Amino acid sequence: MNITRRTLILGALFTGVILPIFAWLMSYAFSQTVQQNFDDRLRVWLNVIAAELEVDATGNLIPLESLGDRRFERIYSGWYWQLATDTEILYVSRSLWDxxxxxxxxxxxxxxILRDGVGPQEQQLRVAERDIILPNFSEPVHIMVAGDASEIAEQVRAFQQLLWAGIxxxxxxxxxxxxxxxxxxxxxxxxxxxDLQRLKAGQQRRLQRTFPSELQGVAEALNDVLARDESLVQKSQETAANLAHSLKTPLAVMRAGLPDLPEATAQEWRDQLQRVENTIQYHLSYAAHLGAAKFSGRIAVNDELAPLVTMFTKLAEAEGKQxxxxxxxxxxxxxxxxxQQVFGNLVENALKFAHQRIVIGLVVEQNALVVEDDGPGIAEHDYANVLARGGRADEQKDGQGLGLTMxxxxxxxxxxxxxxxxxxxxxxxxxxRLVE
Amino acid sequence: MKILLVEDDKALSARIQKLLENEGFRVDSAEKGSDADFLLSTESYDAMVLDLGLPDGSGVEWLQRWRRNQIEVVTLILTARDSWGDKAAGFNAGADDYVTKPFEPAELVFRLKALIRRAKGHAHPEIQIGELQLNTHTQQVYLAGLAIKLTAQELRLLSYLMHAAPAVVSRIELSEHVYDRDQEPDSNVIDVQISRLRKKLGGSYIVTERGHGYRVCEPEPASGKRVTDEE
Structure with a gap:
């Protein structure tokens, strides 16, 4: 899974958990506050009623006049008050009706006391009640004020709607x-x-951009590794080449001495020397292009082949070929x-086996180098053998085989x-054909 | 034929020298580019075998210098390097062919002979003059299809003259290119060997151009200007 997807999923998870928790807490706090305010209003009404109560000279409670809020007058409005003693109900708001x-x-x-209660028509009420003692009145007066609790729910619901839309x-x-x-x-x-893709495609050899400080170190380290790797491969190739070259002169001496040996012995030595030479040549070639694909820049094929074309044209002319x-x-x-090795080996073979003509072409549509000749060719059933990579190079006779194997x-x-x-x-x- | 062999490895140089001498070449060898430079400025050669890795500079650089100085001797590069770029560099410096070390002795000889033959203007391995034929590969001489038996020295002499034909070859050139340095002959020895060759070949294939030297050509009816020793 890529970093973008990981981060987005993680972000979505956080958002999906944290935002609802936040919303729930907000909602809870708001409903608490609304209820608190509602209770405060009830308490105020209760105090207003208590302040309004008076006892007349005969010791009777004077009935309350309007409290100034029409909700206490409208029948079953949800807003009620009630005055009572322990034994009888004294007065009630008009809204309570019967x-x-x-x-x-x-x-x-x-x-x-503040509590939830049930009113007429199963109304959900919030009720405040307390007893007060009035002078000249024989019993404690129980005052109750009730408000319509659906107001609280309504306000909370409106808030929640806004809240969740916001969330x-x-x-x-x-x-x-x-x-x-x-x-x-x-x-x-x-x-x-x-950059790495361009590096892989051989379009550049190092990471060349300036990256943010967090990545610059990585880029520099990567460049160091590339440089070290390149130098290591180069040194290994040089070592392999030096070893091969140093072996070639003694081998040439041994070869040149073959005519002095009896023919049977000379032939045996010739075969063995050929094996050694093929092995050296094969492995030298193998070492030479080891890691090359990774470090190669882009080259103009025509330009690099030009000196070889000149050489082979001269050689072909000398042999009376075209x-x-x-x-x-x-x-x-x-x-x-x-x-150059691909071109040289292919054209050398073609020149060796051609009767008269060698035709070489670079084909843009196929991104290919094509070499043809008018020689005897190779039987189709031998194609696989010839191309078998690394196939016992030491056993191959010098000729078409080794060059093509390389x-x-x-x-x-x-x-x-x-x-x-x-x-x-x-x-x-x-x-x-180079597939890119 | 006189060959300059430029190879710094003594053992290989000795082997190649022996190989070429066995094939009838006269070989001068040099271990360094500077030695070869001296020899090229004082002697003339039919071909040069040049190693690319010399102790005093690369063979390519030396060859470039010689070509700049109008030394046009045909050159076969001997290289231990497999890189096609190196071979091409050798060619661009003026080489005519290459052999990669380690090489098959017969291949070196074959290529060298072909190089010399072509440089002398002969496209085919058989040089034919009238009924006289020299197979440059087998070093066998035929007259009207019959093999002629020649001594090694006679063969070298005839081979050189046939390669050079129809040009005239001076006695000095013959003594330099056909005879070993330690047995350079006086003109009398050359005359004697030419005379023997004429007897073996019959006809008048070898013509003396008085005051100039010898040349091989198809026998023609006697002309007033041309003189043979038998006349």
């Missing part, structure tokens, strides 16, 4: 902002990936030495396709 409120039996003496918008904004933030934050990583070369502006991510090996390293076929000229047609 109904009465159920009063708490205990705990109201000297204490204000939804915030969540959406968070997702959008997170995505934008991610895109912006990860842009250097994307650039680095692009070499035709048709170039094209191909750019390949390949080491120069490997390209080309096949280079093709494998570069992911190129090497195809053998019969040429219209009559001989072998070899096509080396």
């Amino acid at each position: 109904q009465r409120l159920f009063q708490s039996l205990d705990g109201t003496r000297g204490n204000l 939804g918008i915030i969540a959406l904004l968070l997702v959008v902002l997170s995505t934008l933030q991610l895109r912006w934050s990860l842009a250097p990583l994307r650039k680095m990936r692009k 070499l035709e070369y048709k170039g094209a502006p191909l750019q390949w991510a390949m080491a120069k030495n490997d390209l 080309v096949a090996d280079i093709a494998t390293h570069y992911g190129a396709r090497l195809e053998l076929g019969r040429s219209a000229l009559g001989g072998l047609k070899v096509s080396f």
Whole structure:
């Protein structure tokens, strides 16, 4: 899973958990506050009623006049008051009509009680009640004020609607902002990936951009590793080449001494020397293009082949053969030495086996180098043997085989396709196609 | 034929020298580019075998210098390097062919002979003059299809003259290119060997151009200007 997806999923999880918890807490706090305010209003009404109560000279409670709020007048409005003693109900608000409120039996003496209750028509009420003692009145007066609790629920519901709409918008904004933030934050990583792809394609040899400080160290370390790797491969190749070259002169001396030996012994030595030479040549070639694909820049195929074309044209002319070369502006991510080895081996073979003509072409549409000759060619059933990578190079006789095996090996390293076929000229047609 | 062999490895140089001498070449050897430079400025050679890795500079650089100085001797590069770029560099410096070390002795000889033959203007391995034929590969001489038996020295002499044909070859050139340095002959020895060759070949294939030297050509009816020793 990529970093963008991980971060977005994690962000969505946080948003999905944290925002609802926040919303629930907000909602709870708001409902608490609304209820508190409602209770305060009831308490005020209760105090107003208590202040309004008077006892006349005969010791009777004077009935309350209007409290100034029409809700206490409108029948079953949800807002009620009730005055009572322990034994009888004295007065009630007009809004209660023929109904009465159920009063708490205990705990109201000297204490204000706030509770939920049920009113006429199953109304959900919030009730405040307490007892007060009036001078000149024989019993404590129980005052009750009730308000319609659906007001609280209504306010909470309205708040919650607003809250969840807000939460939804915030969540959406968070997702959008997170995505934008991610895109912006990860842009250097994307650039680095692009650089690495160009590196892989051979279009550059190092990470060349300036990255943010967090990545600059990584880029520099990567460049160091690339440089070290490149130098290591180069040194290994030089060592292999030096070893091979130092062996070649003694081998040449031994070869040159063969005519002095009896023919049977000379032949045996010749065969063994050939094995040693082929092994050296094969492994030297193998070492030469080791890691080359990774470090190659892009080269102009035509330009790099030009000196070889001149050489082979001269050689072909000397042998009375005709070499035709048709170039094209191909750019390949390949080491120069490997390209020249592919071309040299293929054309050398073609020159060796051609009767008269060798035709070489760079084909843009196929991104290929094609070498054809009018020689005897190779039987189709031998194609696989010839191309068998690393196939007992030491057992191959000098000739068509080893050169093609080395080309096949280079093709494998570069992911190129090497195809053998019969040429219209009559001989072998070899096509080396770089797949990019 | 006189060959300059430039190879710094003594053992290989000795082997190649022996190989080429066995094939009838006269070989001068040099271990360094500077030695070869001196020899090229004082002697003339039919071909040069040049190693690319010399102790005093690369063979390519030396060859470039010689070509700049109009030394056009045909050159076969001997290289331990497999890189095609190196071979091509050798060619661009003026080489005519290459052999990669380690090489098959027969291949070196074959290529060298072909190089010399072509440089002398003969496209085919058989040089034919009238009924006289020299197979440059087998070093066998035929007259009207019959093999002629020649001594090694006679063969070298005839081979050189046939390669050079129809040009005239001076006695000095013959003594330099056909005879070993330690047995350089006086003109009398050359005359004697030419005379023997004429007897073996019959006809008047070898013509003396008085005051100039010898040349091989198809026998023609006697002309007033041309003189043979038998006349």
